[in-house]
Amino acid sequence: MSDNKQSKANLLIERGVKILAPETVEIGEDVNPDRISPDRVTIYPGCRIYGDDTLVMAGATLGFEGPATIVNCQVGPEAKLKGGFFQQATFLDQASLGLGAHIREGCLLEEEAGGAHCVGLKQTILFPFVTLGSLINFCDCLMAGGTSRKDHSEVGSSYIHFNFTPNGDKATASLIGDVPRGVMLNQPPIFLGGQGGLVGPVRIGFGVVVAAGTILRKDAPEDGKMILGASAPARTVAHYPGLYGAVRGRTVNNINYIANLIALRRWYLNVRSLFLSGDFFREELLKGAVEKIDLGLKERIKRLLAFAEKLPESARIHARERGRGNSSRCGERKKELYQTRHQLEDLFLAARDQDTAENLPDPFLAAVERKRRETGGGYVEVIQGLAPEDAAAGTRWLEDVVEGITSAALEIIPSFRE
Numbered sequence: 001m002s003d004n005k006q007s008k009a010n011l012l013i014e015r016g017v018k019i020l021a022p023e024t025v026e027i028g029e030d031v032n033p034d035r036i037s038p039d040r041v042t043i044y045p046g047c048r049i050y051g052d053d054t055l056v057m058a059g060a061t062l063g064f065e066g067p068a069t070i071v072n073c074q075v076g077p078e079a080k081l082k083g084g085f086f087q088q089a090t091f092l093d094q095a096s097l098g099l100g101a102h103i104r105e106g107c108l109l110e111e112e113a114g115g116a117h118c119v120g121l122k123q124t125i126l127f128p129f130v131t132l133g134s135l136i137n138f139c140d141c142l143m144a145g146g147t148s149r150k151d152h153s154e155v156g157s158s159y160i161h162f163n164f165t166p167n168g169d170k171a172t173a174s175l176i177g178d179v180p181r182g183v184m185l186n187q188p189p190i191f192l193g194g195q196g197g198l199v200g201p202v203r204i205g206f207g208v209v210v211a212a213g214t215i216l217r218k219d220a221p222e223d224g225k226m227i228l229g230a231s232a233p234a235r236t237v238a239h240y241p242g243l244y245g246a247v248r249g250r251t252v253n254n255i256n257y258i259a260n261l262i263a264l265r266r267w268y269l270n271v272r273s274l275f276l277s278g279d280f281f282r283e284e285l286l287k288g289a290v291e292k293i294d295l296g297l298k299e300r301i302k303r304l305l306a307f308a309e310k311l312p313e314s315a316r317i318h319a320r321e322r323g324r325g326n327s328s329r330c331g332e333r334k335k336e337l338y339q340t341r342h343q344l345e346d347l348f349l350a351a352r353d354q355d356t357a358e359n360l361p362d363p364f365l366a367a368v369e370r371k372r373r374e375t376g377g378g379y380v381e382v383i384q385g386l387a388p389e390d391a392a393a394g395t396r397w398l399e400d401v402v403e404g405i406t407s408a409a410l411e412i413i414p415s416f417r418e
Helices: 004-016 249-272 280-309 311-320 329-355 362-375 379-382 390-411
Strands: 048-050 070-071 084-087 089-091 101-102 107-109 119-121 141-143 147-148 160-162 175-178 197-199
Touching: 048 379, 070 175, 089 280, 141 249, 175 249, 249 280, 249 390, 280 311, 280 329, 311 329, 329 390, 362 379, 362 390
Parallel strands: 048 070, 070 084, 084 101, 089 107, 101 119, 141 175, 160 197
Antiparallel strands: none
């Protein structure tokens, strides 16, 4: 280890950070020691920490089950990254991931969310308490639901979110629950049974149970349903690379996902910020979380545009194959989406940058502030302690955000309406 890296480790130890076997721990030259709390932070042998955006808060544990590599992550209070690779992700209070995790850019894990061993995530947002089993690939998802660690949304082991198509696009993000209701932490949990999968982009309602071994290929937006699935029947059909069939469902689901991310961004800047302020570490944690939402928005807009740009070629393939598998209505939608793709992009960017407090009901914000003063509690306690009518008012505000953006998008592509 270089003298500079050794001196950083020694500096942290002197300040109170517990570093076991410091000779095996590498701290990059770009790491700012002032962004690592001296309060009950433990770094186990073999860990590597890099990046000037890296933040480690009080009580965090790195590498307990095996070496952990941390690159430009924000690790919140009492969070546990037990082993694996973590890059450009944010972990709020008591988030936890087991050995072999592979967490890449754009991930945001909220309070007490996490997974067991060998979980792969990218561009994934997990609301409080959401729990993933082992051996899971769950990229390009937002999942909500549940009210506590005993009543949480669950993804069973050996689960896959299929997020890459044979045509090479990733306009496939899936919304499991939603933002307007999910942020209130009062919705029934969602259960995705093990050794199953979702073929994105799909939307799933709260309280839905998907039986183990099921590959879900269609939306299941109605709350409280059980889905018992079977494998698709084996058959052989013609395949034309680059040819897309119906595009409405994929497009509308992408628009809805983007609208939910914008609603979540407004929630963070107006409500979450009340709990992540007044302290350097918490303000930096908020900054990191909002950056991850912005990364998600950038990714989803990019993927939707890339999908739209493939549609003229799909139309040519369709014409060459004499219209096989496509209707005139489908052709109209492909042309419309391609021609208006940059109008949609402008709409989404304008909505992202819009005054975040627009239409925020003052009584709702006052109720949050009042509950904070009464209880002195943290985010989860305060939000769950809101009166039902106050929680409903907050949900309506966010639903208006989602519905407003979705309606404006469908004004641009009217053929995509029902």
